[in-house]
Amino acid sequence: MKLHRIFAVVLRYLYLFKHSLDRLSDAFYWPTIDILLWGLTSLYFQKFTPDASIVVLVLMSGILLWLIVWRGQYEITVNILEDLWNKNLINIFVSPLKFSEWVLSFFIIGIVKAIVSLIFASLLAFFLYKFNLYLYGFYLIPYFILLITTGWWVGCLVAGTILRFGTRIQTLAWTAVALLSPFSAVYYPLSILPPWAQKVAAFIPTSYIFEGSREVLEKGYFDVNKVIVSLILNIVYLVIAIYYLRKSFNKILEKGLVKLY
Amino acid sequence: MDALKVLDLTKKFGPKHNPFVAVNRISFSLKEGEILGFLGRNGAGKTTTIQMLLGIMTPTSGEIYYFDQDFKTNREQIMEHVNFSSTYTNLPWDLTVHENLTFISYLYQIKDRKNRIRKIVENFKIEKLVNQKLSELSTGQLTRVNLAKAFINYPKVLLLDEPTASLDPEVATYIRNFLLEERKKFHVSILLTSHNMREVEEVCDRVIFIDQGKIIADNSPLVLAKSIEISHINFLIRDGLKRLKKYVNTHHLASETEGRYFTVNIKEKEIASFLKEIASLGVVYDEVSIDKPDLEDYFLQKIKTGGIR
Numbered sequence: 001m002k003l004h005r006i007f008a009v010v011l012r013y014l015y016l017f018k019h020s021l022d023r024l025s026d027a028f029y030w031p032t033i034d035i036l037l038w039g040l041t042s043l044y045f046q047k048f049t050p051d052a053s054i055v056v057l058v059l060m061s062g063i064l065l066w067l068i069v070w071r072g073q074y075e076i077t078v079n080i081l082e083d084l085w086n087k088n089l090i091n092i093f094v095s096p097l098k099f100s101e102w103v104l105s106f107f108i109i110g111i112v113k114a115i116v117s118l119i120f121a122s123l124l125a126f127f128l129y130k131f132n133l134y135l136y137g138f139y140l141i142p143y144f145i146l147l148i149t150t151g152w153w154v155g156c157l158v159a160g161t162i163l164r165f166g167t168r169i170q171t172l173a174w175t176a177v178a179l180l181s182p183f184s185a186v187y188y189p190l191s192i193l194p195p196w197a198q199k200v201a202a203f204i205p206t207s208y209i210f211e212g213s214r215e216v217l218e219k220g221y222f223d224v225n226k227v228i229v230s231l232i233l234n235i236v237y238l239v240i241a242i243y244y245l246r247k248s249f250n251k252i253l254e255k256g257l258v259k260l261y
Numbered sequence: 262m263d264a265l266k267v268l269d270l271t272k273k274f275g276p277k278h279n280p281f282v283a284v285n286r287i288s289f290s291l292k293e294g295e296i297l298g299f300l301g302r303n304g305a306g307k308t309t310t311i312q313m314l315l316g317i318m319t320p321t322s323g324e325i326y327y328f329d330q331d332f333k334t335n336r337e338q339i340m341e342h343v344n345f346s347s348t349y350t351n352l353p354w355d356l357t358v359h360e361n362l363t364f365i366s367y368l369y370q371i372k373d374r375k376n377r378i379r380k381i382v383e384n385f386k387i388e389k390l391v392n393q394k395l396s397e398l399s400t401g402q403l404t405r406v407n408l409a410k411a412f413i414n415y416p417k418v419l420l421l422d423e424p425t426a427s428l429d430p431e432v433a434t435y436i437r438n439f440l441l442e443e444r445k446k447f448h449v450s451i452l453l454t455s456h457n458m459r460e461v462e463e464v465c466d467r468v469i470f471i472d473q474g475k476i477i478a479d480n481s482p483l484v485l486a487k488s489i490e491i492s493h494i495n496f497l498i499r500d501g502l503k504r505l506k507k508y509v510n511t512h513h514l515a516s517e518t519e520g521r522y523f524t525v526n527i528k529e530k531e532i533a534s535f536l537k538e539i540a541s542l543g544v545v546y547d548e549v550s551i552d553k554p555d556l557e558d559y560f561l562q563k564i565k566t567g568g569i570r
Contacts, residue, residue: 008367012353015360019394087351091410094315095368096340255274256309256318 001104005097009105010112013079017113026074027113031121034063038187039129057217060131062186064121065213068144069184069206070177071114072151076106077158077173084167099249103242107152114148139216142227143209149234150206154180156241160248185210205233262329264418264450265291265314270323272309272474283309285474286323291418294448296440298455298465298482300560306474307454311420314452315345327418341369346411347422348404354396358387358406361395362413369414377413384439385409386432400427408436412443421453425460437464458557462486468556470563477563482556489554489562492532496523501544508542529553 017023042056049055083089092102122133136143158176162169183197184206190198201207208226215221270287273280284306291297301307312318314325316336325332327339352361362378371377382388385405390398395406404427411419424440425433441464443449455461461468462482470478470485478485498505498521505523509516515526527535532551 002370004367004370008364011367012356012364015356015364016353019355082353086353086355088353090315090317090345090347090350091352091365092368093317094340094343094345095365096337097368098337250319253317253319256312 001098001101002096005095005101006105006108009092009097009102010108013075013082013105013109014112016082023078027071027117028120031063031067031117032124035060035121035124035128038063039125039131043129054218056129056131058214059187060125060129061133061213061217062210064118064125064133065143065147065210066181066184066186067117067121068114068147069151069154069180071117072107072110072148073155073158073177074151074173075110075113076103076152076155077162077176079106079109080159080162081167081170081173084162099246103156103245106155110148110151110155114144114151118144136213136216139213139222143213146209146227146230146234147206149238150180151177153234153238153241156238156245160241160245163245163248163252180204180206183207189214203233205230205237208233262293263290263326264293264295264328265452266324266326266329267310267314268324268326270310270313270325271321272306272313272318273321283474284313284320287471287474287476289469289476289479291450291452293417293450294444295467296444296451296453296465298461298468299452299471300454300458300461300468301471305471307471308422309474310471311345311422311452311454314420315343316340341414342417343420344411344414344416344418345420345422346407346424348400348407348424348426349422350407351403352395352406352410355394357392357394358382358398359391361406362410365410366413371414381409381413384412386435401429401432404428405432405436415447416449417447419449419451419453421451423455424453425455425457433460440464458555458560462556470560472563478559485559486554486556489558490528490530491526491554491558491562492529493552494525494527494532494535495548495550495552496525496546497521497548498523499545499547501539501542504542505539505544508539 038059039056042059045055046053083092118133125131125133134140154177158172161172183193183201183204185193185201186206190201190207190211193201208230212223212226212230215223267290268288270284271282272284273282275281287306287310289297299307299310309318313320314332316332327335327343330339332339352365356364359378359382362381363374366374366378382391385408387402387405387409390402390406395403398406404424408421408424411421421440425436428436437460440451444451453461453465465482467480468478468482468485469476496505502518502521502523506516506518509525517524525535536549
């Protein structure tokens with residue numbers, strides 16, 4: 001792997017970010033809307049049940065942590081779509097760039113943008129509702145890593161599918177990760193889910209993180225086991241997803257990259 | 262040493278029991294400093310071959326060597342010294358020319374990056390465009406930016422897909438001269454496709470004709486053109502156009518008329534007797550010129566004789 005090539009791809013997307021207002025709004029607009037909407041809703045609930053102050057914490061925490069998953073996935077799939085829309089994949093792959101460097105650059109962009117979005121959203125949540133995301137302290141680091149890893153493997157699966165079937169299924173880039181959210185129990189405890197959904201949730205790495213994060217908020221207890229299970233599941237899924245993306249890429253090499261547009 | 266060597270390259274699409282063979286066991290080489298024209302009709306297999314040479318399509322079988330190194334196992338090192346430009350691919354639209362060249366330059370290990378970009382921008386006369394987004398450029402300007410991108414890594418081998426398509430004649434001439442100059446200075450080996458036969462004759466040392474995935478001719482443009490015996494005689498007729506037409510039809514010669522301009526295709530060795538005979542018919546002309554057969558004639562003859570269908 002060569003750093004200058006990874007940097008080149010990252011640079012290409014950062015330039016795009018600079019020029020593209022809609023991409024900028026993605027990073028700030030939706031988090032703002034979510035925080036305003038759910039923050040006000042939880043304040044309303046609190047009026048009727050004064051001891052429900054935890055509601056604001058749980059909702060804000062859910063929104064901010066889910067943002068990490070979403071950005072990780074979004075940056076992979078939308079950046080691949082950008083290259084398809086721009087017919088730019090050929091220019092990238094007639095250079096010495098390796099497939100692994102290309103994928104890694106998406107991961108890096110995901111981290112950069114997730115951090116930017118998260119800082120912005122956490123400041124907004126603090127300013128509006130006095131919610132301090134950083135009360136998780138150092139626990140936030142493993143949470144961040146595991147959540148963004150989930151975003152990555154979902155992103156790789158969606159990107160691989162888009163490469164195989166073309167841009168006609170591009171809406172997956174914006175919608176796919178949402179499929180995980182009900183099973184991740186982002187805003188509610190897992191016990192609320194029906195039994196069959198709880199069984200599904202057991203295979204979703206983010207469910208352990210959101211459940212664990214609520215335990216930190218409610219009981220001040222950090223469950224290492226949940227983090228380990230989430231880590232194992234994430235590693236397994238990430239390996240499968242990268243393999244699938246590589247296979248999809250090989251598939252289009254069979255037809256020729258030109259056939260992509 | 263060959264800059265590029267292709268052995269039995271084959272690409273098949275579709276089901277194994279009944280595949281469509283787009284490229285059928287072609288073998289050729291590109292010498293150091295050579296400019297090779299890669300010609301054929303649309304769908305002949307040119308783009309498929311180029312894609313395989315660039316590693317953006319997997320061959321069904323066959324071998325590709327650059328600088329005596331196997332492309333399959335040394336792609337990364339090889340592509341440091343190879344580049345490509347096509348009228349049919351794009352760089353990112355939302356980025357400026359300078360941003361595009363900058364990010365592309367990082368893909369290659371280019372020393373003195375800033376100077377290289379400045380120099381290449383000068384070479385392709387795109388100084389005034391550097392801060393413009395690609396979406397704001399004309400097709401001709403985009404072609405120049407694509408070419409600038411192709412030269413950014415001091416390539417030893419360049420694959421150019423219709424490099425001067427959509428350029429105005431002045432810029433196209435400049436680009437052709439630039440290619441010849443680069444070859445002279447740096448021994449760049451160039452494989453180019455073009456539908457402009459004049460251009461191919463002007464810049465190519467050798468041409469390969471491909472048809473239905475097979476190489477049907479491989480020689481210098483001059484030799485290929487000479488293999489065609491037919492010359493064109495162009496007249497500006499003053500008197501006797503009808504008699505001339507009648508004579509041409511009787512002798513089954515191909516001809517074209519546009520007003521008083523008349524062109525007849527005839528074997529070179531028969532020109533003298535033809536002129537003598539039409540003089541005896543009382544055909545009078547104000548101007549006459551003879552065009553020797555060129556690559557286009559070769560191409561057209563191949564189509565006619567079924568070499569290219």
